[in-house]
Structures are given as C-alpha cells and as structure tokens.
Amino acid sequence: MVIGLGTYAFSWQWHPSAERPSTLADMVERTADAGAGVFQICDYPAVEDLDDSSLHALRRQAERAGVALELGTRGIGSDHLARYLELAGRVGARLVRSMVTAGEHRPDADEAVRLLTAALPAYERAGVTLALETYEQVPVATLVDIVEAVGSPALGICLDPANCVAALELPLDTIARTAPHVRNVHVKDFCFTRQTGWVGFSLLGCPLGEGLLPYADLVAAVQPEQRGISQIVEHWLPWQGDSASTIRLEQQWTDHTLHTLRSTP
Template sequence: MVGLGLSTYTYTWAIGVPGNMPQQPMDAFGLLELATKYHINRVQIADNIPLNQLSETELERLKHFSDSRRIQIEVGARGLYQEKIDKYLELAAYFGSPFLRFVIDEGTYRPPLDEIIQLIQQNLPKFERAGIPLAIENHDRLKGRDLIRIIQHTDPHLVGICLDTVNSLGAGEGLQEVLQQLAPYTLNFHIKDFSIQRKSHQMGFEVVGQPAGSGMLDIPEIMQVLDDFRKCISCTLELWTSPEKTLEDTIAKEREWAEKSLKYLKTVGIIN
C-alpha cells in the first residue's frame, strides 16, 4: 500500500479561493505543520501555492523546514508550457520530488493534443536527466484515450498520470471508465470522495464533495487496482468542501472533513 499525503487542495478554502480570501491564508509552512500534526510524511504543493513565485530565500526555508521534519514535498503546477516546465522541473529536483504533477490547461491556454505531445517529446531528455517523471492530471477537457495517446507517443517510463477521482466527469467520463484506462499509468492518486445527487426539480444532477469514506468511492477497491500495477508512488487526500454561510465556518468544516478523512483512511490502511 502506497503512502498518504496531504495537499494544498486538502485545505483549498484555508489557502484561499479567488473572491474568498481569508485574512491570514494558509501557506506552505502551515500545511507542513498540519502534516506533522497528523504524522503524514508527504505533502503535495500544487498551483494554489505557486512555488515559482517564492523567493530563493523562501524556497531555502521551505526545504530546510520540510527536511527537518522528514516530510517529502511533491511538486505540482498548472499550465504545461516551456517556461513552466523548465522552472518546475528545477523545483522538483530541488525538493527531491518523486514526480512532477502538471495540469495541462491554464486559463485560456488549452493546447491541442499534437502540440502537447510535441512539447513533451522535446523535453523528455530533461526529465530523464533529472530522473523525475511527468505526472499529467486528468483534468476536465482531455478524455482517457487522449491521455493514453500522450503517454504512448512520448515515453511511458517518463510520462504517467496523476489520477483524480472526479475531474474526468468534466470530460463526460466516469471513474470506473477512467480507472480502467489510466490505472496502468498512474503515478499519483488523488483521493477525492464525492456524491452525485439529483436536483430537487429532477432535471439534472449535482456533484458534491464528501469526506473520504463518506461518498461513492470504494477506496480500498481502487487502491487494490492501483497496487496490482505497482506503479503508483503515492496517494493524496483532496477535498471538495462545500461552502457554509461564512468563510470562517467553511474553513472550520474543511478541517473537520480532513480529520474525518484521515481517520477513515487509517482504518483501511492508507496512511503512513
């Protein structure tokens, strides 16, 4: 069973959502403090705390802080274009990240499939020299078959998947379909539990987040599928915490959901 990590998307509201910024947003050090509290030895710092915007001094402090607590930092980014690849591959090497997780699209940047493949092909020697594979997150636009095409036309040894349990609904694909296609390539698994509820007027459904173990996911079954391929390096708790009336109440709920999720994951053996 692979180890469990926290993410900047475990505590999305505490870090800050555009238009809903707390007075004192959680930073990377705050996330590492929580990992220490819960005896978690890995943390995924994704694009909502962009590492490329930290100064050299701040990066040095963060590395010293994580090393002193024996917490591995997994580096994540959004926007797969050359400048970001160069900077974040450097950051991944600096922090000793076991992979570099990327969401391809960013804002209006939505490159076509052939352009994505060509860009990754051009950068394969850099990933190989660094000894760090690229983990592409299934994120809304691209279907499973598109992601497989990217991998097969680049290098399956250097390019894999960051498998999110919910994101592919945006591409019209359910979890079982995505798992069947992408499990053989999965380097990192995002545990994001959810439920699907029919609207009161019966015309449509709503996908809402849940604490791990409280929704529709059969997490032990999914982990068994991933274990069978012996490729997944880590799994990461993420939450889609539904908002309360105030931001303060939402942040408190988010912490409660994180604690509840970690307790559940410990009961099924997914914890360090």
C-alpha cells in the same frame, strides 16, 4: 502506504476569506502533525515567486518535519515545464503534477506529444516524474494515448476519477484505463446529485466513503502501496456560510480521510 496532504486539503485555510490565511510553512507543519509523509503544493502559483532563500527554507522545514514535497501546476508549455523542473530541484520534489491544458493553451494530442517529448529528457536526467492529471477537458483515452506515445519512464498519470465525471466518464472506466500509468493519486470523494427540483445536477465533494468514489476498486487496480505511489488527500468542500465553520469542516474531512485511508486493508 504513502499518504499525503495537498493544498486542496487546505483550500479554505489559505483562502483570503480566512482570518489568518495559512502559509506554505503552516501547511507543511500541519501535514507533519497529521502524520502524513507528503505535502503536494498544487495549483499554488505563489510558489513560483519565492526567492531562493524562501525555497531553501521551505525545503529545510519539510526535511526537518519528515515531509516530502511534491509540486503541482497546469500546462505543458516548454518554458513552464522547465520552470517547474527547476523549482522541483530547489525544494527536492521528485514529482510534478500538471495538466495538458492551461488557460488559453489547449494543445491537441499531436502538439502535446511534441511538447512532452521535448521536455521529458530533462525530467529523466533529474529523476523527477511528471504526472498528467485526469480531467474533464481531455478525454481519458486521449490522455493515455499521449502518455503512451511519449513513452518516457518519467511520464505518468495523476489519477483523480472525480474530475472526469464532469465529462460523463465513469470512475471505474477512468481507473481501468489509466491504472498501468498512474504515478500519483488524488483522493477525494464526491457526490453527483440532482439539484433541488428537477433541473440540473451538482458535482460536489463529500467525506471519503460516503460518495461515489470506488476507492477499493482504485486500490485493487492501481496498487499504490506496492508501487510506492503517493495518495494525496484533497477536498471539494462547499462554503459553509462563514470561514470558521468551513475551515472546521475541512479539517474534519481531512481527519476522516486520513483515518479511512489508514484503516483500508
């Protein structure tokens, strides 16, 4: 089983509110200490500003620690995807997670297919997979249509059923529709509950196994172990009133999730 941690598992540890915000080097070290084999640098734009020497040092640190690196960004603009393919080569990443939309760029399905069709041959030649994440801004059916229309062996889906709940798409439906195309999984449990009183709802994270993520069904449909698909631990952890308490709970959630994943048949 390929289990990893992502920057979203360390969100409050590298947040500016931390007394000493964690660096990428810190997170690689903690990933190795946790016995996880992958670290996904996801939605961490500062990685784009690292010079060649810093990227080389990050790659060597990860190699020494026995941790494979993955990258994560947002958007499918031609220059942006080319930049992340270059970064992947620098750090030895074999997977780049992205999203169809980014900021004001919200391509429709036809434009997305054109952009991806142009970008994917370079990913194929480099042996790098681009995995588009399930997210409420793009219906799951549309995302699957885009991936199938491009038809590249280097293009797949990063499955995160929690995100799609915000668009009122059911986790089981998201899993079933995407399963054949999944190349990466973000593992985070969540609760969708009515707010105090009677107006509104909250979509928040919770420890794995205590919420609405149908993890056993995900494993049965996607078969990540058999297919060599990395499962990246993430959290949606609300602020706990102070940095120390929030970071402490974040680490507890990570430890719990890793234990649960390793205990799952």
